[in-house]
Amino acid sequence: MSYCVNCGVELEQSLGQCPLCNTPVINPREAVCNKSPFPEEKGQVEVVKRKDMSILLTTVMVSTSIVCGLLNVLVYSSRPWSLAVIGACILLWVILIPIAIYTRLSVYTSVLLDGLGTVIYLYMLTFLSESSQWFWGIGMPIAVLVTLVTEFLVVCFQMLPRSFLTNTLYSFTSLAALNIGMEILIDRYLQGTVQLGWSTIVLTVCIIVNITIITLLSRKRLRNAVRKRLHF
Amino acid sequence: MAKREKPIPRKDWYQLDLSAIVYPTLHRHDFAPVYRQSVLLTEVVDPELLQRAVDLTMPRFPTYKVAMRKGLFWRYLEPNDRPGPFVQPDIKNPCQPMYFKGNNRYLIRFYYYRNRISLEAHHSLGDGTGCMCVLQTVTAVYLRLKGYPVETAFSKEQGYFVMNIDKQPDPEELEDAYMKYANAKFCPPRPGEKTYRIRGTKESFYTLNIIDGIMSTSAVLAVAKGYHATITEYLNAVLLYALLKKQESDRRLRLKPVKVAMPVNLRRFFPSKTLRNFITMIYPGVDPRLGEYTFEEIVTQVHNDMRYHINEKFLRGDITTNAATKRHPLIRIVTLFIKDFVIKLFYTRVQDHNSSAGLTNMGALKVPESMKPYIVRFDIYMGQPFSSRTNCAIISYEDTLTINFASSIIEADVERYFFRKLVQDGIHVKIESNREMTLEV
Numbered sequence: 004m005s006y007c008v009n010c011g012v013e014l015e016q017s018l019g020q021c022p023l024c025n026t027p028v029i030n031p032r033e034a035v036c037n038k039s040p041f042p043e044e045k046g047q048v049e050v051v052k053r054k055d056m057s058i059l060l061t062t063v064m065v066s067t068s069i070v071c072g073l074l075n076v077l078v079y080s081s082r083p084w085s086l087a088v089i090g091a092c093i094l095l096w097v098i099l100i101p102i103a104i105y106t107r108l109s110v111y112t113s114v115l116l117d118g119l120g121t122v123i124y125l126y127m128l129t130f131l132s133e134s135s136q137w138f139w140g141i142g143m144p145i146a147v148l149v150t151l152v153t154e155f156l157v158v159c160f161q162m163l164p165r166s167f168l169t170n171t172l173y174s175f176t177s178l179a180a181l182n183i184g185m186e187i188l189i190d191r192y193l194q195g196t197v198q199l200g201w202s203t204i205v206l207t208v209c210i211i212v213n214i215t216i217i218t219l220l221s222r223k224r225l226r227n228a229v230r231k232r233l234h235f
Numbered sequence: 236m237a238k239r240e241k242p243i244p245r246k247d248w249y250q251l252d253l254s255a256i257v258y259p260t261l262h263r264h265d266f267a268p269v270y271r272q273s274v275l276l277t278e279v280v281d282p283e284l285l286q287r288a289v290d291l292t293m294p295r296f297p298t299y300k301v302a303m304r305k306g307l308f309w310r311y312l313e314p315n316d317r318p319g320p321f322v323q324p325d326i327k328n329p330c331q332p333m334y335f336k337g338n339n340r341y342l343i344r345f346y347y348y349r350n351r352i353s354l355e356a357h358h359s360l361g362d363g364t365g366c367m368c369v370l371q372t373v374t375a376v377y378l379r380l381k382g383y384p385v386e387t388a389f390s391k392e393q394g395y396f397v398m399n400i401d402k403q404p405d406p407e408e409l410e411d412a413y414m415k416y417a418n419a420k421f422c423p424p425r426p427g428e429k430t431y432r433i434r435g436t437k438e439s440f441y442t443l444n445i446i447d448g449i450m451s452t453s454a455v456l457a458v459a460k461g462y463h464a465t466i467t468e469y470l471n472a473v474l475l476y477a478l479l480k481k482q483e484s485d486r487r488l489r490l491k492p493v494k495v496a497m498p499v500n501l502r503r504f505f506p507s508k509t510l511r512n513f514i515t516m517i518y519p520g521v522d523p524r525l526g527e528y529t530f531e532e533i534v535t536q537v538h539n540d541m542r543y544h545i546n547e548k549f550l551r552g553d554i555t556t557n558a559a560t561k562r563h564p565l566i567r568i569v570t571l572f573i574k575d576f577v578i579k580l581f582y583t584r585v586q587d588h589n590s591s592a593g594l595t596n597m598g599a600l601k602v603p604e605s606m607k608p609y610i611v612r613f614d615i616y617m618g619q620p621f622s623s624r625t626n627c628a629i630i631s632y633e634d635t636l637t638i639n640f641a642s643s644i645i646e647a648d649v650e651r652y653f654f655r656k657l658v659q660d661g662i663h664v665k666i667e668s669n670r671e672m673t674l675e676v
Contacts, residue, residue, distance in 0.1 A: 010655050010658065011658035012654050012664045012665070013663065013664065014666050015666060018666070018668065022670045023650055023654055023655075023666065040667050041348075041668075042324065042326055042348050044324065046328055049334060
């Protein structure tokens with residue numbers, strides 16, 4: 004039997020070092036035996052299959068789309084209304100991919116796919132309206148803008164430091180960018196020129212909030228005082 | 236074998252007991268509240284016979300042969316008739332996360348390795364006492380199948396963990412005893428104080444570092460008596476001493492109180508036969524901000540703390556406070572996902588900060604005389620801690636006392652201070668471990 008010279012504990016025969024202090028066992032009279040009281044094989048965590056849920060969802064979406072499509076072609080065939088239902092099914096399926104179908108999808112790709120799904124849905128709706136001008140002029144640009152702002156927010160949440168204050172800072176910055184972008188796109192579509200109005204009020208509020216947050220973040224004493232008074 | 240009784244109608248579902256409600260909400264992809272109990276036999280385990288023993292035994296424990304299900308307001312347990320649970324070769328990294336939809340929905344696992352039988356159970360099923368009944372009954376049935384003259388027909392009053400598999404379960408074994416005894420007229424406030432937390436390097440997914448210390452029960456008892464304390468009080472004081480040393484070595488500017496979360500078996504105070512959870516936590520500790528403590532002072536503090544808190548009145552008040560939350564009509568009508576969110580928030584922000592480490596003592600195990608020749612010792616592991624710290628579990632059988640540390644951090648500082656203190660006090664300690672060690676000192 005070997006003892007740890009540091010800890011004074013007796014060590015089980017298979018231990019080549021003391022597990023408490025890592026001191027090697029040097030005992031010329033007794034070789035370290037390989038027969039450990041613990042198994043050598045490491046276990047793997049069982050993977051839970053979510054196949055059932057994804058199969059069910061996909062089946063419901065596909066069958067709804069096919070049945071509505073057939074109903075549209077064979078019975079109520081005056082307008083291509085089924086495209087709205089099929090588009091909604093595609094959009095819902097795309098949104099559910101990271102939740103039930105492929106859970107390892109990165110959040111960036113999920114947001115990008117959601118944006119793409121929305122654009123496709125809006126495009127399908129153009130077949131129900133008389134012209135597709137609204138889609139190219141305002142529908143698609145706003146969908147792209149919302150996707151880009153969401154991606155920016157996700158990057159901030161994932162890459163930059165996170166706290167209640169920083170999260171608020173990122174959210175208000177995104178809100179300001181979204182509102183300015185929306186007004187530019189709406190003005191350009193409706194009037195042909197850009198004349199900023201209501202979004203500048205939102206921008207002003209956001210700038211005030213952001214400056215306050217940046218001040219709080221840069222002054223530890225101030226931050227602690229606010230945290231103390233507003234803790235919940 | 237005695238003639239089986241007429242079967243009583245099986246329950247369709249079981250409500251989760253008061254403790255069990257919390258555990259499922261704490262699930263993470265890398266954490267589940269799973270603990271392990273093992274028995275070391277004198278001879279190598281035969282897996283086929285062990286499987287037969289498990290198959291024969293599990294129907295006797297209906298609340299352990301269940302699956303976890305979700306309702307709109309609460310989770311519940313449903314009898315599980317799927318094949319299993321199956322015995323499997325043991326693994327190096329025990330107490331792995333237990334997903335509710337995996338393992339044929341069983342919340343219990345059986346392992347064998349050489350002469351060791353291990354049982355891992357989700358804490359929602361029951362506490363250490365209930366689980367020990369399952370393990371000892373499986374072991375008794377296994378030994379009987381091997382042809383050994385092992386007695387399994389005991390009355391409840393004899394106090395053995397071995398149950399008679401030919402008898403129907405007593406309805407009292409399946410009850411939520413908390414709600415039965417949570418009837419104090421006042422709900423004492425919960426003690427809450429942020430305590431010292433060990434900062435350690437997290438091990439890779441999924442590693443559970445185990446260090447077992449094996450020693451003589453009589454030697455520990457003699458030393459504990461020298462300090463005018465019981466074994467639990469003495470070992471609790473040693474753990475607090477180790478945590479204080481660790482905090483000291485961290486060189487922190489601000490010291491924090493050091494406390495140990497210790498489950499108390501409520502069956503000692505309330506006459507319940509339940510095999511489900513029936514424990515409550517107490518938090519003996521010392522506050523180094525008040526001055527330096529000698530070891531004797533720590534022992535005295537723990538001794539007084541435990542005498543003050545461990546009594547029928549105080550424990551009744553404690554479980555009444557816990558039960559009041561479950562009984563509150565507004566809380567009851569809130570949907571499960573909101574409850575999950577709130578409970579998890581409360582646990583991570585408050586409950587988990589209340590203690591620096593966990594310690595449980597199963598005490599001296601009583602085993603029927605006819606089983607004694609085939610059993611070497613028992614082990615118990617509290618499983619992976621929720622945060623980066625170490626959990627300590629103590630169990631004794633005959634003259635063998637085993638102290639099992641389980642942690643998911645690389646550093647073993649607390650364990651080192653703990654066992655060195657025992658050696659300093661003149662106790663001979665033998666160490667076993669599953670740690671993968673590097674040659675750096």
